[in-house]
Amino acid sequence: xxxxxxxxxxxxxxxxxxxxxxxxxxxxxxxxxxxxxxxxxxxxxxxxxxxxxxxxxxxxxxxxxxxxxxxxxxxxxxxxxxxxxxxxxxxxxxxxxxxxxxxxxxxxxxxxxxxxxxxxxxxxxxxxxxxxxxxxxxxxxxxxxxxxxxxxxxxxxxxxxxxxxxxxxxxxxxxxxxxxxxxxxxxxxxxxxxxxxxxxxxxxxxxxxxxxxxxxxxxxxxxxxxxxxxxxxxxxxxxxxxxxxxxxxxxxxxxxxxxxxxxxxxxxxxxxxxxxxxxxxxxxxxxxxxxxxxxxxxxxxxxxxxxxxxxxxxxxxxxxxxxxxxxxxxxxxxxxxxxxxxxxxxxxxxxxxxxxxxxxxxxxxxxxxxxxxxxxxxxxxxxxxxxxxxxxxxxxxxxxxxxxxxxxxxxxxxxxxxxxxxxxxxxxxxxxxxxxxxxxxxxxxxxxxxxxxxxxxxxxxxxxxxxxxxx
Numbered sequence: 454x455x456x457x458x459x460x461x462x463x464x465x466x467x468x469x470x471x472x473x474x475x476x477x478x479x480x481x482x483x484x485x486x487x488x489x490x491x492x493x494x495x496x497x498x499x500x501x502x503x504x505x506x507x508x509x510x511x512x513x514x515x516x517x518x519x520x521x522x523x524x525x526x527x528x529x530x531x532x533x534x535x536x537x538x539x540x541x542x543x544x545x546x547x548x549x550x551x552x553x554x555x556x557x558x559x560x561x562x563x564x565x566x567x568x569x570x571x572x573x574x575x576x577x578x579x580x581x582x583x584x585x586x587x588x589x590x591x592x593x594x595x596x597x598x599x600x601x602x603x604x605x606x607x608x609x610x611x612x613x614x615x616x617x618x619x620x621x622x623x624x625x626x627x628x629x630x631x632x633x634x635x636x637x638x639x640x641x642x643x644x645x646x647x648x649x650x651x652x653x654x655x656x657x658x659x660x661x662x663x664x665x666x667x668x669x670x671x672x673x674x675x676x677x678x679x680x681x682x683x684x685x686x687x688x689x690x691x692x693x694x695x696x697x698x699x700x701x702x703x704x705x706x707x708x709x710x711x712x713x714x715x716x717x718x719x720x721x722x723x724x725x726x727x728x729x730x731x732x733x734x735x736x737x738x739x740x741x742x743x744x745x746x747x748x749x750x751x752x753x754x755x756x757x758x759x760x761x762x763x764x765x766x767x768x769x770x771x772x773x774x775x776x777x778x779x780x781x782x783x784x785x786x787x788x789x790x791x792x793x794x795x796x797x798x799x800x801x802x803x804x805x806x807x808x809x810x811x812x813x814x815x816x817x818x819x820x821x822x823x824x825x826x827x828x829x830x831x832x833x834x835x836x837x838x839x840x841x842x843x844x845x846x847x848x849x850x851x852x853x854x855x856x857x858x859x860x861x862x863x864x865x866x867x868x869x870x871x872x873x874x875x876x877x878x879x880x881x882x883x884x885x886x887x888x889x890x891x892x893x894x895x896x897x898x899x900x901x902x903x904x905x906x907x908x909x910x911x912x913x914x915x916x917x918x919x920x921x922x923x924x
Contacts, residue, residue, distance in 0.1 A: 492543040499536035503529045504607030513846045517853035553613035621813045629811050637808030644800030645843050652847040669724035670711025677704025725764035732756030745815045747825040752806035759799035766793055802836035
């Protein structure tokens with residue numbers, strides 16, 4: 454019964470999401486400067502909730518095989534579809550055709566297709582003809598890799614929306630926008646990855662046989678090579694060109710040294726030192742006006758603080774990674790010091806400050822009458838929210854790995870069973886008549902389609918009696 458209800462809701466959502474109107478470049482000046490109406494504000498709220506909170510949460514529920522995965526993802530689809538329609542049906546200000554609107558049409562397509570396939574599979578139609586191909590298509594769209602990309606797509610889409618709303622990044626301002634948004638997002642991603650390694654990635658670090666600084670150094674090295682050859686675009690060299698290019702040289706030179714020092718699974722302070730030097734350079738960077746200099750200075754000091762915090766962590770808090778590359782006897786996760794949360798959080802804060810420090814943004818804030826202190830406090834507040842959400846999602850993973858099952862504690866999120874995880878049956882004959890072969894079906898597909906803990910059950914059928922499932 455509930456499956457039929459979900460099917461009806463998802464199908465209605467999928468059909469609703471395809472309606473809307475196209476924006477145009479031929480817009481009167483009065484329409485461009487018209488006030489924002491309440492429908493558009495509701496669009497902001499719905500999409501921020503769906504892509505910023507629910508989709509990432511549903512993704513994590515899918516990773517840990519929680520029964521909340523399908524309801525949360527269904528609610529996400531409902532909200533994002535409603536937000537999609539509202540974004541095309543609002544009054545007030547009119548926006549020109551943009552990447553934000555074009556990307557929305559691209560992103561909504563796989564969501565609608567996934568919902569449609571989910572509805573079809575839940576209805577159990579054509580089980581020996583069309584259904585196996587639908588299972589295959591459902592699995593291709595919902596692979597672990599593509600599913601984990603949706604939070605990143607949501608971040609980019611929300612960023613595009615903010616750019617369109619502010620009217621930023623047009624003409625000659627595009628280059629500065631790209632530099633600030635890409636680098637700022639990279640700092641945020643760096644901080645979140647450090648949090649992942651800190652909270653749930655220690656087993657992976659042991660298995661990889663590499664220290665975290667080995668991976669850091671490689672990213673810094675490759676990024677430095679790209680930066681060295683992309684900052685100067687011909688003509689005479691300005692001070693800004695020289696500074697940005699030499700930062701690229703600093704990164705690949707320091708990254709190479711960090712790679713060498715990370716041999717034999719040793720920790721080193723080179724990535725921390727590079728972050729500190731980069732922060733100092735940014736804090737001393739000459740800017741176009743005083744407001745910008747103050748914001749960039751705070752950004753630089755925040756980045757330096759992150760580097761100093763990482764250096765202290767490596768030298769004094771966790772200088773050794775014992776038995777790196779070898780699992781511990783009881784798979785226990787080592788105790789995490791509260792201090793170890795400081796570097797990743799400061800990296801997130803630094804990334805937000807850098808993303809919000811383009812000339813257009815700072816001119817708008819300055820003209821609105823805000824001082825740099827209020828502006829920086831707003832950015833730090835957003836950093837707290839992002840880091841809180843990230844640690845909440847990671848806590849779901851750690852909680853699932855610690856959930857007892859039949860009197861035994863599940864100690865690993867990969868390979869061990871807990872109450873959220875039901876492994877795929879490995880008997881090839883079970884899937885006869887339902888799939889193209891035993892290797893077609895994946896764990897995620899079985900769970901999403903209603904697989905239960907009994908390995909003798911048909912994972913595709915969760916709403917009919919056992920004796921009727923193969924009739």
